[in-house]
Amino acid sequence: MRFTFCLLSIFISSxxxxxxxxxxxxxxxQATATFSLNSNGMAPVPAFSLGKPAIMASLVLTKNxxxxxxxxxxGLDSRPxxxxxxxxxKLIVKPVFELRAGFNPSxxxxxxxxxxxxxxxxxxxxxxxxxxxxxxxxxxxxxMLYWNDRGQEKESIKGHYLSLFWDRSELPIGKKGLMNLxxxxxxxxxxGNNDGLxxxxxxxxxVRNSPFSFFIMANQALQSxxxxxxxFKCNIGVAYSL
Numbered sequence: 001m002r003f004t005f006c007l008l009s010i011f012i013s014s015x016x017x018x019x020x021x022x023x024x025x026x027x028x029x030q031a032t033a034t035f036s037l038n039s040n041g042m043a044p045v046p047a048f049s050l051g052k053p054a055i056m057a058s059l060v061l062t063k064n065x066x067x068x069x070x071x072x073x074x075g076l077d078s079r080p081x082x083x084x085x086x087x088x089x090k091l092i093v094k095p096v097f098e099l100r101a102g103f104n105p106s107x108x109x110x111x112x113x114x115x116x117x118x119x120x121x122x123x124x125x126x127x128x129x130x131x132x133x134x135x136x137x138x139x140x141x142x143x144m145l146y147w148n149d150r151g152q153e154k155e156s157i158k159g160h161y162l163s164l165f166w167d168r169s170e171l172p173i174g175k176k177g178l179m180n181l182x183x184x185x186x187x188x189x190x191x192g193n194n195d196g197l198x199x200x201x202x203x204x205x206x207v208r209n210s211p212f213s214f215f216i217m218a219n220q221a222l223q224s225x226x227x228x229x230x231x232f233k234c235n236i237g238v239a240y241s242l
Contacts, residue, residue, distance in 0.1 A: 036239040102129035159190030196224025
């Protein structure tokens with residue numbers, strides 16, 4: 001618990017430092033932060049979820065081709081859910097195409113009660129990523145990414161995640177409204193009969209120059225050998241960006 005609160009402090013301190021830093025624009029450290037409240041707590045792989053409301057805090061620190069993107073996720077009962085520590089490096093940067101590699105030492109936390117006291121258990125994962133992005137325009141793109149997840153505990157799972165992601169941003173709604181649309185097809189192949197093809201659309205709305213946005217996200221299995229067959233999931237939330 002103390003470790004996660006320390007990470008949250010680092011989030012805030014790093015953001016403040018980057019906003020005050022006055023180094024040259026070419027090598028300037030850039031930072032953005034997003035806090036969101038989710039009704040169903042969908043995980044980075046939408047097939048998996050907390051199944052109850054969650055709070056997520058994400059920070060993106062970028063300098064040149066390197067970025068560090070940690071995320072903390074908690075249930076509303078203040079119990080930690082997962083910690084991500086994505087590190088990305090852009091191998092190719094072109095006006096319409098980017099290729100990046102990434103590594104994420106993460107942890108999923110769960111609580112069980114063998115006796116009268118609750119015990120926290122952490123499952124550590126090492127995730128390796130390769131991802132390509134093609135830009136049709138400044139507001140439209142398509143990307144493909146591959147993750148190799150390697151659980152470090154005996155009971156944790158290992159497997160593959162392949163995703164095709166389309167995104168269209170800044171669609172005008174009236175004079176001040178904006179809407180972002182995204183559409184994701186993805187395939188998972190994890191140990192223990194956790195295989196399947198899924199679809200996950202997302203709609204985000206906001207007002208120009210406002211830090212708040214509202215989103216609705218769905219997840220539907222098209223084909224899967226998971227038993228029982230995964231149910232339709234919907235996640236509604238609000239986000240605040242700095």
